[in-house]
Amino acid sequence: MFAKFTLGSLYLINQHRASILKGVILPLILYILLQLARYGSVYSGLSYGSASSLLYILFFISDMAILTVISINTMRIVLLDEQPEAFKLNFKRREIRYLLYSIGFLLYG
Template identity: 70%
Template sequence: MFEKFTLGSLYIMNQYRSAILKGIVFPFILYVLLQLARYESAYTEFTHGSAFSLLHIVLFVIDMAILSIISINTTRIILLNERPEAFKLRFNRRETKYLLYSIGFLALWIVPGMFIGASLTLITYSVFMGLIPLTFFLATLFFTLRLSLVFVGVALDKKISMRESLSMTKRCQWSLFFSLSLLIGLLFMFEYCFELVSSTIGGQTFSLITFILITPLVDTFIYVFSAIILTILYSNAYQPTSSP
């Protein structure tokens, strides 16, 4: 399953590249413009205080909404063979539900995040104590990945409960974990290398390119790859009585 998730996702992405590109190009442009707005807001007089915090919360929710559209479009292209129209954006009940689920999943990280933050200070006493926050992080990540098929259900307008998701991911849980970790890790490595090069060369232009273009590009690829891997998992683990 690990090879099917990794190599299969690359094959599917290439096979549906034209449709996927049409489905993500407009949301990606909006994401870039949003990053530009965030970059410009850092140089306004409202860089501190409640107004600035509220602005970042609003921008974060819009980020999640855009990435939700990208995930839904990718899922429906592959599983339903939909052909989206370029530069046509829709945000209805399906996208709203997907966004709320995404925010809900982030909320699952609040308590583990508090434990991780509190235990990070233990690293100053011993390197081995760093295993404590790492364990919290991996356990939470592993659990949320096991529940991730509910997003496929939302994208297909099909109800998949958390219990069903846990059941369907049981046989390939480690393949799912390592394949997503590998692909996401490689993309973040690319972003880090670009940031390293830009910081070495110096100049505001490279920093601007990294923030406005590279970060949205990496985030978009992460959501596209994750959606593709989940469609592979859905196709293998779920046997519907009729076409979805």
């Protein structure tokens, strides 16, 4: 069952690879730039104070928001066979619920 599910998922991703790439390339670039900014802030000599904690929280929420957009875009392309739109960072109810569930899952686990 697990092998059938995994192979079926990989088949669908392969079938929709051009649409997925089109839908997630900009969020992926933003995610990479955010990781580079995080790396730069860690090695810039920022002290471990309240500013560092606030920066960590902002990076965490930004990471989760971008990963939410990537996840939902990918699932909508594969499952609903939608064509991706231009990248917009407007969160609707669906994205907000997914983001809150993801953060809650990470905090609980």
